[in-house]
Amino acid sequence: MASVNSAEWRSICDKFTNAQSLTDVESRNDPENEPFRSKYKARELLREIYCSLKNFEAGDGEEDTGGGEGGEQRAPEPPLAGQKDDVFGHGLDGDSPAGLRAAKLGAVDYYLGVNHIDTEELSAGQEHLMSCLKLLERCRVSPENVSLVIHVRNQLGILWAGRDETEMAQGFLETAESIYQRYMKEDGTPPTDMTEYFSSAENLLTHQERTKRFEMAYTHTMYYLAQVYKNLGETEHAANYCHSTLQRQLKLNQFTPMEWALNAATLSQYYITKGRYMEGRHCLAAATVISGLAGEVPSEAAAQENEAESERREQLRQKRAEIARCWIKYCLNILQDAKKLLEDNIGELDTDRQDDLKRERRQEEEEEEKGRKSALLFGSEDTFDSIASVEEKVLCLSPLDFTEARAVFLVGQNYVTQAKEYFEMDGYVTDHIEILQDHSVLFRSLAFFEEDPERRCKMHKRRIDMLEPICNDLNSQYYLMIRRQLMFELAEIYNEMMDLKLTVANRQADSQSLDNHTIKKFNHLCSASAKYFQMFLDSLRSPEGKFPEHLEEEVLRPTLVAQFRVARLHSRLIDPSPSVQLENLNRSLESYKYVVQYCEGHPEAAAAVETELELSSEMVGLLPLKINRLKARMAANN
Known part of the structure; x- marks a missing residue:
């Protein structure tokens, strides 16, 4: 050499x-x-x-x-996985x-x-x-x-x-x-x-x-x-x-601050799906702190004057909005997991279970501290405190009562506001609606912890106010799947409000002596729920108005559940007129029969709606008797 x-x-x-x-x-x-x-x-x-x-x-x-650039040689065989x-x-x-x-x-x-x-x-x-x-x-x-x-x-x-x-x-x-x-x-x-x-x-x-x-x-x-x-x-x-x-x-x-922050926020979503909220929160807190190193978002005026500033403004706003959406998912998932932990067999808050978990909380917090020390932490001494201060704003343990759930909800709602500032309806229709749907589920999760039915109703009304205008304004030709999601969700919200109103009324008076105002409110909620379920079903029809003979897998359960709910809702409508009662019962029977007959013709569908099918079969047997008795009374009165 x-x-x-x-x-x-x-x-x-x-x-x-x-x-x-x-x-x-x-x-x-x-x-x-x-x-x-x-x-x-x-x-x-x-x-x-x-x-x-x-x-x-x-x-x-x-x-x-x-x-190299010289003579022939036989290169070594590349190793396979596991061969080092x-x-x-x-x-x-x-x-x-x-x-x-x-x-x-x-x-x-x-x-x-x-x-x-x-x-x-x-x-x-x-x-x-x-x-x-x-x-x-x-x-x-x-x-x-x-x-x-x-x-x-x-x-x-x-x-x-x-x-x-x-x-x-x-x-x-x-x-x-x-x-x-x-x-x-x-x-x-x-x-x-x-x-x-x-x-x-x-x-x-x-x-x-x-x-x-x-x-x-x-x-x-x-x-x-x-x-x-x-x-x-x-x-x-x-x-x-x-x-x-x-x-x-x-x-x-x-590292590049915004790229690093977005990767950390994305990683948080894996931890969240595994119920590892301590790690998920740490990733999101670090993403929030590190994204701040990218500097301030250029003003709109500066962006208009300079193309580079315009591009930088767009990137910063988008990536910070995406991090905000990851925070929304964190808050949403921890509330939903807490709901699963605390609900009884009918989906209500199990107060005995709640008390037991509160007693266990002290030990859980001690274990969290130990886990915290052994977890992989991000940053240097300069950023540890900043990350910790962001973490302190939201729980990583399951919220066990309304106060804790509300604190998580408010954090999530704050990030909803941030995300919507970028993902506006004009230009980001799908993203904007997904954020609204997450906001709606945040309200639903918080309502689970609220013991007062009236206040729960108000939370559900907020959900209707944010989703109903969007659902009615969307073009079905371009956003059919999204409209179907919104129709179904609105139908369920009205159904839940109807049950809550009836609960309140039954606490105040005997169910046989409901006042006219309560009956009118109940019927309105019941009819609104049935309307949106029926809108969902009608969206499945062909341009000629024909209902599909075979339901695709993605709409199988929603369709059969919607038919079952329509049947129940029509049977619950309160009306003094026997002829209207008869009409409602006949419509109810028709929907119950659809569920039973479809599952008879498509046995594989039964597994998707076991509970609904069992109840539908029972009602197909009972409703004709009720209809015949009503007809007999009507004939006798005539």
């Missing part, structure tokens, strides 16, 4: 520096009609470097290793002359491989990367080459993942992970960065910069493994690697 002070070696170093500049800097300004111009120039320089290194090696008496090639106990030392020569050749192969991949020549890129692995087989992993060892396996992992060969990618990345862990355990000194193979002594990196670059390489390994495990359906593994990646990015100060 030529002396590091020779003109030949200085020429190699200059070429490498130029190749790096072409790749990282000048390529950004390449014209659209020549998008890879600078990278092609970099490739030629890398090829020249490779040939020079081979000539030095041949001049020193080394046998030809093949590969051992690169520690064989070959030459990484810092021996031969080992260092192999590492330098391997580094050029690596850069050529990345260059070909960047220019969409994947097969050629793969050949160079596998050639690099072959060269590295001659070396033990050491401080001089461990960074290259991990980088090349990372790149191969990305390459195979892009081809949907997930298990192949997993093998390369898991090997990279094991190499890092073993190196840190057995050595741990700041390793040489690949760029230093072609740097003069005065341009070598500091130990601190070497460490930072090496740790970032491993952070990339963890990030890619998170994607691989996600694609394999191993969600817990994926979440753990994602969490660690985010933590390391903060520690190394290598």
